[in-house]
Amino acid sequence: MTKPSVDLAHLPSGYVLGNVRAPAYLLDASPGAADAEGLTRLDITIADGRVAALTPPGAASAGLPRLDLGGRLILPGLVDIHTHLDKGFIWKRAPNPDGSFAGALAAADADRRANWHAEDVRRRMDFALRCAFAHGTVAIRTHLDSIGPQTAISWPVFGDMRERWRDRIALQAVALTPIDLVLDDAEFTPLVEAVRTHQGVLGAVTYMSPGLQDGLDRIFAAAEHHGLDLDFHVDESADPAARSLALIAETALRRRFGGRILTGHCCSIARQTETEVDRTLDMAAQAGIGVVSLPMCNLYLQDRVGGRTPRWRGVTLLHEMKARGIEVMVASDNARDPFYAYGDLDLVETWREAARIAHLDHPFADWPSIIARTPAGRMGLRAGTLSVGAAADLSIFSARSLNELLARPQADRTVLRQGKAIDTTPPDYAELDELMERRNG
Known part of the structure; x- marks a missing residue:
């Protein structure tokens, strides 16, 4: 499955991630039944960097741009x-x-x-x-x-x-x-x-x-x-x-x-x-x-x-x-x-x-x-869940199930922070080369 053609980093302040899946146990309130893997299909409305609504697919507020992700898996921060x-x-x-x-x-x-x-x-x-x-x-x-x-x-x-x-x-x-x-x-x-x-x-x-x-x-x-x-x-x-x-x-x-x-x-x-x-x-x-x-x-x-x-x-x-x-x-x-x-x-x-x-x-x-x-x-933190009012800190995967998620390294994931995509390139090891030239003793 190819990545969405829409650039998440340049979406407006309000939009809908449509037709996604998430573990029901990581939702404060599940908008639908869970499948055999414990995943729920839903829409996630994001406004001003926060989760504004969790609704059944297609039930999100009209008028906002909607990106249909085809059942992709989403995890909270x-x-x-x-x-x-x-x-x-x-x-x-x-x-x-x-x-x-x-x-x-x-x-x-x-x-x-x-x-x-x-x-x-x-x-x-x-x-x-x-x-x-x-x-x-x-x-x-x-x-x-x-x-x-x-x-x-x-x-x-x-x-x-x-x-x-x-x-x-x-x-x-x-x-x-x-x-x-x-x-x-x-x-x-x-x-x-x-x-x-x-x-x-x-x-x-x-x-x-x-x-x-x-x-x-x-x-x-x-x-x-x-x-x-x-x-x-x-x-x-x-x-x-x-x-x-x-x-x-x-x-x-x-x-x-x-x-x-x-x-x-x-x-x-x-x-x-x-x-x-x-x-x-x-x-x-x-x-x-x-x-x-x-x-x-x-x-x-x-x-x-x-x-x-x-x-x-x-x-x-x-x-x-x-x-x-x-x-x-x-x-x-x-x-x-x-x-x-x-x-x-x-x-x-x-x-x-x-x-x-x-x-x-x-x-x-x-x-x-x-x-x-x-x-x-x-x-003691409010994190690790998808809940209305929480920061829109999410990871979007190509996988559509937990089996697909755990089968591959998922290096192509999209990470959102406050609703905007970040650069997911890890830092280069070469940055530490100067420190690594030291020896112990």
């Missing part, structure tokens, strides 16, 4: 709730030597110490945001390495970027530090202050260390005292003995924590017994914990042994969690850095791969919400 904008696009100067988790940690740590001055972080963060913007993303939560002097470097850069991008991408930040360092006043005090100053989220990498419970209690206490939400990197391991998700849930229930809690990765639970799985997921559901899976990064790092084909996918138990009412999401995670050598902050790619890897189909049902409505809610 996408929401990427787990990224690392401070690490992104360092692969050329800091490749992972063997693709392992240990190799990623060592390479990223060395690069941070050698190169992450303010201008380096700013330029790479801006590059990443331009990638995401070109692909149709409207909101991003990024983890920021908050270790030693890096806390005082990256958080002000983030604050500046959030202001520069506030009319294009809504940004949130999470402090990322090993759970053991939460017990170190010299590390934790400036970290909390940075989070408070920049209206961020408290977080940590949790693993089965002797200080895990003390660290959890301290970070929960700080979140309670300052009214902050929590976002953890959890059990990013193949070891079935890694059970910090259960400890986070236990801590939240014991303390009756009232804020939002998000946990990322949660890989090891897929290696545990059914009894342990049931106990942990029941507690997580009771505590209102959300889970974000990072399928591409976890496939890249987990179960990697030289010369051996991986035996498992590293993806958490999305179906079992969702069945208990746990909110589940997927996100980009890393992009061209030691933790994931590939990626471009394209949430359609992330969803496509997640659907294939974790069988998020047969039926598709409400799975499209995992890159839109659900993460938006976790971030």
